[in-house]
Amino acid sequence: MKTTLALLTMTAALFTLPAFAADTLFADMGGQPGIDRLVDASVDNYLADDRIKATFDESNMDRVRAEFKVQFCQVAGGPCSYSGHNMAAAHKGLHLTNADFNAVVEDLQAAMTSCDISFATQNRFLARLAPYQHQVVTR
Amino acid sequence: MKNALPALFLLVSCAAALAADPAHTVVQSGRAFRPAEVSINRGEALTFTNNDEFIHQIFVSGLFDSDERSPGENLTENFTQSGTFEVHCHIHPKMKLVVHVK
Amino acid sequence: MRVVLGASVLAVLLFSQAAFAEDVSPGMINFDEGRLLATGGVSAVEGEGGGGLAPWALITGYGTRDGVGVTLHHTYVGLPDYQLITPGIAVGLFDRLELSYAWQAFDTEATGAALGLGQGFTFHQNIFGAKLKLIGDAVYDQDSWVPQIAIGLQHKENDRGAVIAAVGGKGSVGTDYYVAATKLFLAQSLLANVTVRTTKANQFGILGFGGDKHNSYTAQIEASAAYLVSRKLAFGGEFRTKPNNLGVAKEEASFDLFAAYFLNKNLSLTAAYVDLGNIVLHDHQDGVYLSLQAGL
Numbered sequence: 001m002k003t004t005l006a007l008l009t010m011t012a013a014l015f016t017l018p019a020f021a022a023d024t025l026f027a028d029m030g031g032q033p034g035i036d037r038l039v040d041a042s043v044d045n046y047l048a049d050d051r052i053k054a055t056f057d058e059s060n061m062d063r064v065r066a067e068f069k070v071q072f073c074q075v076a077g078g079p080c081s082y083s084g085h086n087m088a089a090a091h092k093g094l095h096l097t098n099a100d101f102n103a104v105v106e107d108l109q110a111a112m113t114s115c116d117i118s119f120a121t122q123n124r125f126l127a128r129l130a131p132y133q134h135q136v137v138t139r
Numbered sequence: 140m141k142n143a144l145p146a147l148f149l150l151v152s153c154a155a156a157l158a159a160d161p162a163h164t165v166v167q168s169g170r171a172f173r174p175a176e177v178s179i180n181r182g183e184a185l186t187f188t189n190n191d192e193f194i195h196q197i198f199v200s201g202l203f204d205s206d207e208r209s210p211g212e213n214l215t216e217n218f219t220q221s222g223t224f225e226v227h228c229h230i231h232p233k234m235k236l237v238v239h240v241k
Numbered sequence: 242m243r244v245v246l247g248a249s250v251l252a253v254l255l256f257s258q259a260a261f262a263e264d265v266s267p268g269m270i271n272f273d274e275g276r277l278l279a280t281g282g283v284s285a286v287e288g289e290g291g292g293g294l295a296p297w298a299l300i301t302g303y304g305t306r307d308g309v310g311v312t313l314h315h316t317y318v319g320l321p322d323y324q325l326i327t328p329g330i331a332v333g334l335f336d337r338l339e340l341s342y343a344w345q346a347f348d349t350e351a352t353g354a355a356l357g358l359g360q361g362f363t364f365h366q367n368i369f370g371a372k373l374k375l376i377g378d379a380v381y382d383q384d385s386w387v388p389q390i391a392i393g394l395q396h397k398e399n400d401r402g403a404v405i406a407a408v409g410g411k412g413s414v415g416t417d418y419y420v421a422a423t424k425l426f427l428a429q430s431l432l433a434n435v436t437v438r439t440t441k442a443n444q445f446g447i448l449g450f451g452g453d454k455h456n457s458y459t460a461q462i463e464a465s466a467a468y469l470v471s472r473k474l475a476f477g478g479e480f481r482t483k484p485n486n487l488g489v490a491k492e493e494a495s496f497d498l499f500a501a502y503f504l505n506k507n508l509s510l511t512a513a514y515v516d517l518g519n520i521v522l523h524d525h526q527d528g529v530y531l532s533l534q535a536g537l
Contacts, residue, residue: 058170060232085194089209093170093192098305098336099275106277109472119471120430127428131384139307 025128026078028121032069035076038108038115039068045107052103055094075128088135095139105129164188165236167195172226172236180241181221188213195231199224272537273308278472279503280380281333283511284314284534287395287445288329288343289370291421293497293513293530294481295463297434298391298423300374301341302333302536303506309334312536320528323520324348325447331370339393341370347447352522358404364447369396372421379425379432388424395419397446408489408521410449411456415441432475436463443487444520452486459484467501475501493518497530509534 029035043065047053056064073080084090094100105126112122163183166173168190179185189195189208197216198204202224208214218224218240226236282299285291290301290312302310310333318325329343345366353362372393379389395417399405402413419438426433439458441450451457461484467477482494499513511534516527 058231058233060230063229085207089194097275097307099273099307102275102277102305119469123430123469124428127383130381130427133378133381 023077025121025124026073026076029076029117029125030115032073032078032080034115034117035072035078036069038111038117039065039072041114042108042111043068045111046104049103049107052100052107055096055100076125086135087132088138091136092138096137097139098133098137101133101137167191167228167234170231171234175235176237176239178239178241179218182217182219183240184215184217185238186213186215193231195228195234197226197228197236199226204229271304271308272310273305274303274310274506274537275305275308276303276310276336277380278506279469279475279501279509281310281312281536283501283509284312284316284329284331284532286316286318286325286327286343287345287368287370287397288314288327288331288341289372289393289395290331290333290339290341291436292434292465292467292477292479293499293511293515293532294479294495295434295436295465296370296372296391296393296395296419296421297436297465298374298377298389298421299379300333300336300339300372300391301331304333304336306336310536312534314532314534316530316532318515318517318528318530320515320517320520320526322350322352322523323526324350329368337374339370339372339391341368341372343368343370345445345447349521355522362404364404365400366446367398368446370394379423380427383425383427388422390420390422392420393418397442397450399446399449402449405449408448409453409487410443411451411453411486412441413449415446415450417442417446430469432465432467432469432477434463434465437461438463440484441486443484444492444517445483448487448490448521450486452488454488455484455486467499473503475503477501490521491519499530507536 029038047056067084070080071082071084074082109122163179164186165177166188170191170193177185187197189210189212191210194207194209196205196207203216205214218238221240224238224240226238228234280299281301281303282290282292282297285293285296289296290299291297301312304310312331315328325345325347327343327345329341331339331341333339345368347364349358349362351360354360370393372391374389374391377387377389397415399413405413417438417440419436421434421436423432423434438461440461441458443449443452461482463479463481465477465479467475469475478498480494480496483492485492495517497513497515499511501509501511503509511532513530515530518526520526
């Protein structure tokens, strides 16, 4: 009896989630100004992170920041159309590992926190970025 | 007809040799131009071959700004002015090719 | 026995390096600490990575598929009439294989005296665990319904064979087998796990395996849910059903409500309210669960 009740409660809890709520993520992240601020803060973090900063040694950082701003806008559901390279082609030569990808996630989390984005909203954004691991990590 | 055949063969092989002239080919690999410096005559063309694992493009300020090329692709650019030019890549700012055009 | 186990773990560590790793040089053990915080779960009561009561499909530690991680834990469970202390160690290899060892000491306190065994009579178990991740990645597969799935076993050896036989138990050694499916619903900051276990263990093996009432494997179910409050803090609950093999005492499902705090990738603390139901002479064995995990 106790077991059945617990099982039912947990199942109910999972299914009463606002799975079909309106997508407000872009606004919740501060729109384009918020995204721009986040990209600049996160890229600063990547360049200060000994684990991954060498990845950017040969990159055009102005271009990288600009591309992130468009891409994050699109991923967050904003009115942008990212016309850059497909993620696999753009990252293939870097031979990135899961550790590299996770370091970026951690630096991004720190930047989102410094931009006062709530933890719940951070996770909504990260959930959309997570599958890029399949294309970005090649080693 | 029999006499024309050797001449035709010579013509075709000359054309083929000119098209694949290594003196006018620059390879992009390791996010660098190889060689890093070339000399050509005015009006000649350079073929840029992307042998790298990265997408590249090329530009010379004030002269030309190319589209991107993926690994395995190439593009050809004519140098119609004399002088010394620096070829760069917007994506990889450390890439530099010096071209001396006589 | 423990020396042999330690040596075996080390040997497996070194040899599986060659089998699973790609461009890590042979013989190099890479504690890369590359996985994200909290993604190794905590150490469960039988020594494996998971929640407090249930094994999860997550591999313990923070080693990515290119490295290894090791965790040490110490757990205390204080109940009205009993006490459990269980230290243990686990290694995660290439985010694929997990090997664990836990030692359990279950103190019957005054009940020992009541049963004629002596005040503070203690049962001990050695639990050897192995877990293999089969498919899925709980963290990255946010675009799929497929959970991370692992299979595992727990081989348990109890040192009180005579007492076990006296209460109707059929053996002092037994092995549990399980399948665990873990899914992180990152957009909802929610983790869920379901584990199905086949077992003959009485009270997790503390009262042996099989019994006078029932002496074959039965399927049991375990479920956990956790809400991620912040990068470092998760709240959750679990339940776990248990067999009823012994005539001498009914066995009930276990529950817990927990808070897990991840200070950093080297230290985490879990505190829970746990309800283990009836244990032999006493009903309502509920109390506190405290566990500390340290790792590399």
